[in-house]
Amino acid sequence: MLDQLRSCLGPAHVLTGKDAEPYGWDWGHESFEAPLAVVRPGSTAEVAEVVKWANATGTPLIPLGGRTGMAGGGQGEGALVVSLERMNRIRDIRPDARSIVVEAGVIIAKIHDAVEPHGLIFPLFFGARGSAMIGGALATNAGGSNVLRYGNTRDLVLGIEAVLPTGEVVELMHDLHKNNSGYDLRHLLIGSEGTLGIITGAVLRLRPKPGAYATALVGMKSLAPALDLLNRIQLATGGAVEAFEYMPDTYITDFLRLRPEARAPFAENHKANILIEIGALAPRDCVPLADGSVPIVSYLEEVLAELHDAGVIQDALIATSEAQRSEIWSMREAASEVAAMKKPLMIMDVAVPVDRMEAFIFKANIALADLDPSATTSIVAHLGDGNIHYTIFPTSTDLSHKDRLVEAIEDVVVEMKGSFSAEHGIGTHKLSTMARRKDPVALAAMRAIKGALDPRGIMNPGKLLPGE
């Protein structure tokens, strides 16, 4: 049955048995689903051949990148895995136009490295950037820590190329900032988690690399003044805030337990700790003065000093070296390790309007205490864009108990007009939430679109859309 694929791709690129096994695991090596086989096409034309074959034979396909997904979207028992790993070419870098043309299998950190010599950045940063591939980031509309300034993955995409479920190639590889010529299929494909086609390439937006960063950790009594703090710092820096990340005191405590050699950031404990990073572009903000001080760092110091005197913040630690900057970030970047210190864990990746973050946490904690008084949590948030990772450590692993907890937190999300899925996506993990909580008219429209573009239902079946 796979002979046709072997003759098309070469036998070395159709893996079965032991060779295919590594592709069946999720990132954390916790769940395994055996694929039918794994194919590794080397070009868009080869991807199209594979999809045509699958469409003709009715074989379910799973497009796969760096296998760092967190929602089960890249696994499926008995499906043909289409690994994009060999499509790892950077086709073009266009520094003046501030764009880069890549294939889907390029690892995100490789894009960072490729544009750095041009004084540019590709501003998509998240923990897994060293193994995640751009195709997966596109398919899931990945977020991360710099969405506040640069947007989600979809906001960084100018053009796209994809193989539709029929095996036809849709070529929209534009390097254009305006293009009103019909429905925006680019945005439809981005975030569709491989259920509408296989993204094979993209034209991405680049940004100038900040000439200097100012990084601080701020301690506060509560989250209440956080949004005002953000808006003030945005004003003072001309909108240059790159990251605005929240860590409660409990997170800091857990972090210090995880890394006993690390220093506590402040002499006192603070209920709310916020990591703030500013990226300055203009030379007058970046170039060190005669006394060695960097203007943007001085500006941040001034604002924080004012806010300290006004009693808005209780403490501030401002990085004066790259080593100090790394030390502050290392706290935030340990989030998945901190969360994984205890088991079992349930990660809730939710978003709320930026002015309702404190209210959300308050109400979620009450809801949790009602149902499981001894449960604990680990919280960390991309505060600037309202995205919170609310991890619960329940006292029972009973499935119906866990479901009750999930539903209770979802109730709070709904009350806050938030989203039950901020940046990780639906995959298979959130199918029941999607069925319960998504606007039913929207859900019906999505099913209609899926049916129209993938009538045989071969593209990553059973993901994103719950069964009716």
Add this chain to the structure above:
Amino acid sequence: MLDQLRSCLGPAHVLTGKDAEPYGWDWGHESFEAPLAVVRPGSTAEVAEVVKWANATGTPLIPLGGRTGMAGGGQGEGALVVSLERMNRIRDIRPDARSIVVEAGVIIAKIHDAVEPHGLIFPLFFGARGSAMIGGALATNAGGSNVLRYGNTRDLVLGIEAVLPTGEVVELMHDLHKNNSGYDLRHLLIGSEGTLGIITGAVLRLRPKPGAYATALVGMKSLAPALDLLNRIQLATGGAVEAFEYMPDTYITDFLRLRPEARAPFAENHKANILIEIGALAPRDCVPLADGSVPIVSYLEEVLAELHDAGVIQDALIATSEAQRSEIWSMREAASEVAAMKKPLMIMDVAVPVDRMEAFIFKANIALADLDPSATTSIVAHLGDGNIHYTIFPTSTDLSHKDRLVEAIEDVVVEMKGSFSAEHGIGTHKLSTMARRKDPVALAAMRAIKGALDPRGIMNPGKLLPGE
């Protein structure tokens, strides 16, 4: 037949005959198509009733806003016009969250006025903002002069509400910066020109109002150094360029003919004239110094002086008062009047990669001269985002002659990997271009989506998608 609508909306809001006539004209009062009737629903529920009725009776619908569209998308003989004019409420302003909740019939300038007291802007600016409604801007993904900094309309939208062709309401009125929960129907509806549903409301993003502007007109020998100029000024100002607009010498000449009382900007003529506007946020860039100078203006002066000394630019006029700023902008904002000075005219609204603007104009001029040596042009461009309005005054109004000219310019657009429709959309005017030039796989996918969401084909039929 309309009785059911009368009893639902009230007889005052179902217009026929003379009352309906004004709704049949386009913006320039050049073409008329008589609607069956005009309905003016006052709520989303009423819009849903109208659509259900139309779906049941198979009546074609045309959603209509401020009637400032430039592609014929808001007209249709015998169709029922659904005017959103009564849905003109601002439902909420949320200054801290930097968002506003509006109904589709709110005029864009009203949104500007409503947020101004909060020190905020809704950064969508184009000539027709005093009559265009936000629903139309959403349906067409309007662009304008500030896309370079703030993006197109779609980039300013957090949430959306729409009535689908079945009459069901899709409620996605989120105020969220991350929301990965299925296909992005918001982006599918935006720019669909009323063919997939009627947008009834939106949650829009606001931005801080710049505390000071620096505005200049720069004269250069050619467009060649323009992109380098933009990138340098972006760097010097920390990415604060709001507008970067191109006017060739011929445009300036035509403008001075249109407004004999206006002064020529420079003593000499320059082949390329670029309007540059910087919007500064940080108080240190905005607050005037003791000598009355505004720092951001001084920074721009410094950069332009350097570029002048280096021979990159030949001349620069920097506004030192609001009156001078208006004088510079008045030149650019007269674009449609300048274009309308001669008849017949053919406006080509195209986009190319930002580093191919000069090459495009060069080749387009040759292509035009080949086919119609005595034809003249009027050119004006949103240079910073690669959008050019290339207006041709042909020497013959013969339809096949005009078609040949259009096709010849399209050939150049294709060669440059550009788009034949940058910001005005397809409507009916560009249907044949769409059929000829759009990726056929993309076109087929669009038709499949249209068929899935609007099986009876009632939503703005005959627009955007060419017949097969």
